[in-house]
Amino acid sequence: MPSPQKVIVIGAGIIGASIAWHLQRKGAEVTVIAGKIGGVATPNSFAWINASWGNPEFYFRLRHRSMAEWSRLAAEVPGLPLSWCGGLSWDLPEVELDAYAAQHHGWGYGIQPVNRATSAMIEPSLASPPDYALHVAEEGAVEPVAAAALLLEDAERHGATLLSGVEVTRLLRDNAKIIGVETSQGVITADHVVLAAGAGTAALAASVDIDVPLETPPGLIVHSLPAPKLLNGLVMAPELHMRQTAEGRIIAGSDFGGTNPGDQPEKAAAELFAKVRAALKGGEALTLDFHTIGYRPTPKDGFPILGGVDAVPGLYLAVLHSGVTLAPLVGLLAAEEILDGCKAPQLSPFRLSRFD
Known part of the structure; x- marks a missing residue:
């Protein structure tokens, strides 16, 4: 049997927690590194789950599907504080x-x-x-910090490692490929690094010369x-x-x-x-x-930035303002892209390369 792929997830808000949970469920060896559980943007979220307002159809479809994925996730994680309140x-x-x-x-x-x-x-x-x-x-809300904590607790219970109160200072690469991170507690190596660090994403990406156009x-x-x-x-x-x-x-x-x-x-x-x-x-x-x-970490055109970065294999970006609505679907598709090496068609409009 091949060894499980090692994945570092930077960030423990609702997006990082969902990606980590889905990666662990697919058999990855997951390490989550974060300043604090719940992240920075997540505790300040209104936490409205919806596909409303100002959407082009391709974005509406992504958001609407993710509303259904919230129900799937709630069935798999008992006690998830989700309410379809309208x-x-x-x-x-x-x-x-x-x-x-x-x-x-x-x-x-x-x-x-x-x-x-x-x-x-x-x-x-x-x-x-x-x-x-x-x-x-069919619209709803979730208590996002509690949901992130539940997902991380479940992932940890099934083998994930959670490093809270640890600062990531830079990404590490060998030639072009990402090989891990440098932290306040030393170097940690991995096959993949997921940047789900909200407003902190741009600075960490810049440590390997990747420009992530974010507003906050x-x-x-x-x-x-x-x-x-x-x-x-x-x-x-x-x-x-x-x-x-x-x-x-x-x-x-x-x-x-x-x-x-x-x-x-x-x-x-x-x-x-x-x-x-x-x-x-x-x-x-x-x-x-x-x-x-x-x-709020908001890509400059208002749409999420999701996916691997061609210039630095092993790096996966997950930056989005509609984090609460999209968390379960992004977690599911990101885990598939990272571990299976596939590219989800639903995420094709949201690659970093659109800014080139």
Whole structure:
């Protein structure tokens, strides 16, 4: 029997965790290296699982398939904190909502227009239900840090190695091929290295002269103290996207990714939370606990960067802003590409080479 392939995964957010879990399930000898479990961007995510908004069809298809892969993953990892709670949206003018609904309905997305009465039935705690909105019952949310931790615990239980609190300082190569990494605890060798390090990806790729064109826009998210149930699902109102977490916190941003808080983040957080309280019946009882400012790793054209890099065999990139939605599918396809040497057709639009 051939020896298992050794794979290092740099990053323990939801993407790194999913790739590591799928690699281990396929028989690889996996080492995950990360500053902390859950990563940096993942804890600041709104964690909306969807195929909504602004998608060309090829990207919609990828996201929609990954929604189904979340159900598959939940069946394989008991206790995964996943909820198909549905999403109610009215954050665009009605004419744009109609065009969006027609397009996505034509692609097979389960999207339905609803009136004020139905919106109030879906979300009874809304202080001002919209006269017209779109509802997608198949959308959902996951608690991303808990999900990443569960995936890593399961992978570790089945033989993966998890190195938390360890810094990767550079990638190592012999001639062109990647042979491992240098870390704060020494050199670790491998047959493949997966860069799923979010905003840290560009600097590590640059250590082997690979340019990864990333932007890292900041996003403000506010978090309430745990509260009695006020929201059934995801709410995307104009300049206010909200959901309630499994532990009862209302989390919200000006949009699902959060927006730039400017040079007065405390003031911006207070103003945003005031909108949350005003938007909900009983919202006056909510208390702001904390806010986060996440720096979202976003490729410059807005689409994921996924796949091997021809110039440096052995390096695999996984950088994407829609990390929560795409995590289970990316994990599945990345493991197949790395270990089987195949190229998934679904990932062909997302190679780094498109920037050449």
